[in-house]
Amino acid sequence: MTEQHHVHCDCGSVELTMTDEPRVHAYCHCEDCRELLQVPFHSVLAWEADQLSISKGADDIIEFQHPTKRMKRIFCKHCGDVLYNTNAMGWKLVSQWMYRKCNNDQLPDALQANAHFFYDRRMLSIDDALPKR
Secondary structure: OOEEEEEEOOOOOOOOEEOOOOOEEEEEEEEEHHHOOOOOOOOEEEEEEEEEEEEEHHHHEEEEEEEOOOOEEEEEEOOOOOEEOOOOOOOOEEEEEHHHHHHOOOOHHHHHOEEOOOHHOOOOOOOOOEEEE
């Protein structure tokens, strides 16, 4: 049986379903994620494009295409909640925070961050035991 994960926007107009396990579950410190999402780092659950679907409210989303990067930010047109973003590899990235807030503040062990990527480009230092690449 295929494992499914679900998240939704704050107002409940849009719901996502992700299947199986994400390709990556880590913290990203790259400039692209920071610029697109306006955050100091991104706690990502990165799914292959065919692993994430909009299970409710496809007509209620807005896609912002970054003007110079091959990245998009997808959000609810009603509440503005960012549901996911895409990266240059075509992955769909849901934040770990989004997952937690939609699942009783729980993030399964299999989805916990296991590394920091682009750490040499960080804005903030993170004091944890995870590998820093």
